Amino acid sequence: MERKVIGVISGKGGVGKTSLTASLANIAKDDAEIEVLVIDCDVDAPNLAIILPAEDTSKIDTKDVYATLKASFLPDKCVNCKQCIEDHFCEFNALKWDDQNSVPIINYLACEGCGACKVLCPEHAFEINPVKSGEIISFQSEIGVPLVYGKTRLGSTTSGKLVSDSKEHAQKLREFEDSNLVIIDGPPGIGCPVIATISGLDYIITITEPTPSGLHDVIRAIEVVNQFNIPFGIIINKHDLESPFKEEFHDYIAKTGYNVLGRIPFDLSIPEAMSFAKAVIEYKPDSKASQAILEIYENIKKVLWN
Ligand code: SF4
Ligand code: SF4
Incomplete structure (x- = not known):
């Protein structure tokens, strides 16, 4: 099967992006047709390694x-002329x-x-001078899926560059060559790191939830994705959430005509799984949420390879 590189993004954080990526990786590793590699491009807050920790910490590869x-x-x-202060050389008050x-x-x-000061x-x-702005870390995770992630250093202003470097680093690995599915956990928002994440992808998944901010942010995410002309699908997390806004949200999604890859019900198994640092599919494979994610996985395969 031809290799496909897909990204999971969201207009805002906290809608289940990383949890979903971890579950998809778990399902993919048991799929005989798939060799999966995962990249965490949420470089300002990389959390995937908490759910997919290294199998052997002595084999973690770190590149500055x-x-x-x-x-x-x-x-x-x-x-000591003080001109740098009196003439306000620095626009950034540094x-x-x-x-x-x-x-x-x-x-x-x-x-x-x-x-300017120079x-x-x-x-x-x-x-x-160039200073250390972050690290790219790669290892084989406990579940047997290779993981690569970037991590910015405090005060670094180059998150987008680190995302590109992390993707580039992953592409040079043997595990990338061997893979036919690469799942990228993207950063939230619509800024430079998101742009760096989605450029060159084969497919983008936008995850959202039926709340006012969920709608606002999915609209922004769609605007960004449209600039790149990359096919994408939507996943609605907590789709059954009772809210006065629910109808407006679902009407909007229906009107866009975009592919809805699946709907994940509100299920306490997800936060429970997160509190044990596990993907819900691993923690409670029979839960409603896990069953929905299994269906989503099959839908993703269909859009990628059919
Ligand atoms: S302008 Fe240059 S020489 Fe003058 S105080 Fe500042 S650093 Fe020193
Ligand atoms: S290099 Fe840094 S300290 Fe110098 S002017 Fe620019 S922001 Fe200010």
């Missing part, structure tokens, strides 16, 4: 990524004055690495 630029101060060159030592101090979390300081007392 240097994609963020930050200023550093060269005290030997500084003549420079403060140290009265005691009469030198500027850089707030590294606020620094965007724009280079250009403007008459004594060339700043330089700009």
Whole structure:
């Protein structure tokens, strides 16, 4: 079967994206037709490794990524003129004055690495260097599915780049070559990391729930996906949730004409499974939610390979 790379995204966090990805990975590993690889591209909050931990921690591969630029101060060159503060060199307020030592101090979390201080300081007392912006981690998970994920470092401003690097890293692995299904757990929202996640995918799954914010966010997610002309389907989580907004939500989804891959009922087995750091399909395979996800998995296979 030809390899397909799919992404699970949502306009907002907390709608079950990671939990669904973990269950799909669990189902796929028992499917004789499928060799699955999972990538967690939610690089600012990667959680998939909690549900799919490493089989052998001594075999975890970690690669540092240097994609963020930050200023550093060269005290030997500084003549303490205070021009950098008085002339407001830094638009990001990352420079403060140290009265005691009469030198500027850089707030590294606020620094965007724009280079203005380097250009403007008459004594060339700043330089700009790449610093560690995150890590790409890969391992064989306990359930036998290979997992790759990116993790940003505090203060890093290059989440989108780390997503692209994580995807690129995964593509070089033997496990990628051997796979015919790659499932990417995408970041929530519609920003740069989401764009980096969905570019080049074969199929996108948008997960949402019938609440006002769920509708608002699925509309935004659809707008983004449409820019890329990639086929996609919708999964409605907690579809039976009683809410005054329920009808409006379901009417909207029906009007879009988009493929609804499935509906997952409200089921306490899901949060219970999460509290045990398990995918619901592994924790309670007979639960209503697990049965719905099994059906969704089959529907995904149909849209990918039929
Ligand atoms: S860093 Fe440059 S501009 Fe700032 S006080 Fe030192 S010499 Fe002056
Ligand atoms: S590199 Fe830009 S953001 Fe960082 S301290 Fe210098 S001026 Fe401010």
